[in-house]
Amino acid sequence: MRESxxxxxxxVTLIIMIITLPIHLINFSSLIIGPGYATAMSYExxxxxxxxxxxxxxxxxxxxxxIYHSMYRVRFMVSELPLSKKFExxxxxxxxxxxxxxxxxxxxxxxxxxxx
Amino acid sequence: MEVVFKIHxxxxxKDVSPYxxxxxxxxxxxxxxxxxxxxxxxxLDNSLAIRYSCRMxxxxxxxxxxxxxxxxxxxxxxxxLKSNIILIEPLSxxxxxxxxxxxFSNLFAKHKMIxxxxxxxxxxxxxxxxxxxxxxxxxxxILQFALCIKCGLCWSACPISSDNRYLGxxxxxxxxxxxxxxxxxxxxxxxxxxxxxxGCWRCHFAGSCSQVCPRGVDPALAIQxxxxxxxxxKLGLKKIKTxxxxxxxxxxxxxxxxxxxxxxxxxxKNQRDSTNER
Ligand code: FES
Numbered sequence: 065m066r067e068s069x070x071x072x073x074x075x076v077t078l079i080i081m082i083i084t085l086p087i088h089l090i091n092f093s094s095l096i097i098g099p100g101y102a103t104a105m106s107y108e109x110x111x112x113x114x115x116x117x118x119x120x121x122x123x124x125x126x127x128x129x130x131i132y133h134s135m136y137r138v139r140f141m142v143s144e145l146p147l148s149k150k151f152e153x154x155x156x157x158x159x160x161x162x163x164x165x166x167x168x169x170x171x172x173x174x175x176x177x178x179x180x
Numbered sequence: 181m182e183v184v185f186k187i188h189x190x191x192x193x194k195d196v197s198p199y200x201x202x203x204x205x206x207x208x209x210x211x212x213x214x215x216x217x218x219x220x221x222x223x224l225d226n227s228l229a230i231r232y233s234c235r236m237x238x239x240x241x242x243x244x245x246x247x248x249x250x251x252x253x254x255x256x257x258x259x260x261l262k263s264n265i266i267l268i269e270p271l272s273x274x275x276x277x278x279x280x281x282x283x284f285s286n287l288f289a290k291h292k293m294i295x296x297x298x299x300x301x302x303x304x305x306x307x308x309x310x311x312x313x314x315x316x317x318x319x320x321x322i323l324q325f326a327l328c329i330k331c332g333l334c335w336s337a338c339p340i341s342s343d344n345r346y347l348g349x350x351x352x353x354x355x356x357x358x359x360x361x362x363x364x365x366x367x368x369x370x371x372x373x374x375x376x377x378x379g380c381w382r383c384h385f386a387g388s389c390s391q392v393c394p395r396g397v398d399p400a401l402a403i404q405x406x407x408x409x410x411x412x413x414k415l416g417l418k419k420i421k422t423x424x425x426x427x428x429x430x431x432x433x434x435x436x437x438x439x440x441x442x443x444x445x446x447x448x449k450n451q452r453d454s455t456n457e458r
Contacts, residue, residue, distance in 0.1 A: 068410045071381055071411065
């Protein structure tokens with residue numbers, strides 16, 4: 065994939081993070097300052113929140129964006145090392161594989177929480 | 181004023197590793213670092229290697245790190261440094277040829293890769309007839325980037341330039357200078373190299389290149405503008421540029437009454453015949 069395409073995806077993930085991260089934080093901070101904090105972190109409450117579809121969608125988007133952003137930046141830093149082209153490609157491939165595994169695992173956990 | 185110059189010395193053909201040698205000299209108000217180094221070379225140690233040419237901040241040959249900061253030696257007065265001990269080192273990120281002289285081959289090869297000249301699809305450049313039309317605002321868009329003297333100070337200051345494959349600030353700034361030139365038609369020809377893994381996307385926007393530029397060029401800005409240009413092109417948001425047309429032939433031009441005639445010609449096409457003609 066071209067560098068500019070990766071950069072454009074990075075920009076998209078940044079926009080997703082700007083939108084979904086406040087949703088995530090507000091959701092939790094309102095729990096912290098709200099009256100229901102004592103029970104908010106209980107198993108039942110967490111599962112109940114996990115079944116709320118808009119929240120689940122925003123969480124999955126946030127996860128995907130953060131994983132892409134972190135893998136892109138890891139690749140970015142490694143590419144500054146004096147590596148051969150072959151090794152550089154290997155690093156890119158590893159970042160892609162680690163990113164996909166991390167996303168699939170977190171996606172699976174979210175779905176399992178909904179199905180419980 | 182007495183000043184100690186602590187100078188980096190290294191001759192790859194003799195020395196195993198670099199070392200520093202100290203020279204104590206008396207300088208006047210206004211003495212430049214280059215003048216001080218030339219004094220040392222002429223009077224104290226003629227084995228010191230320095231590169232310079234114009235002595236007036238135009239050729240960009242005398243770049244070196246002075247007290248750790250990349251500067252032009254001919255443009256830096258010793259009194260400006262406000263220190264009695266002055267550390268002189270070669271520019272970083274380039275191989276050392278000898279003492280303060282570094283090898284720019286890699287940089288110039290990369291400069292060549294971005295095709296630093298006007299590219300046209302028409303044949304006007306091969307067979308020039310008239311000038312291209314350029315509006316003043318189009319000229320001012322590229323002016324600051326056209327002032328670059330390729331001294332390599334930005335390359336030395338850039339934290340990413342230790343990656344030798346990175347195109348670097350001055351090469352990318354020159355790429356932007358030609359891409360944004362209203363007369364140029366070579367965007368697609370330069371696209372692949374700028375959009376490569378070691379092209380403009382590697383810039384972290386540290387901005388040190390712009391800080392050290394002796395000509396007031398802002399390479400960091402040029403790199404961000406390159407990123408913007410590539411992104412908007414890919415998203416189809418960029419207006420397709422048509423290269424500036426050739427100026428139409430002058431018609432109906434009459435000399436203003438108060439403009440005097442030019443003096444008679446003194447140089448002729450064939451200089452050998454000029455004496456006969458006269
Ligand atoms: S000698 Fe030309 S820039 Fe310094």
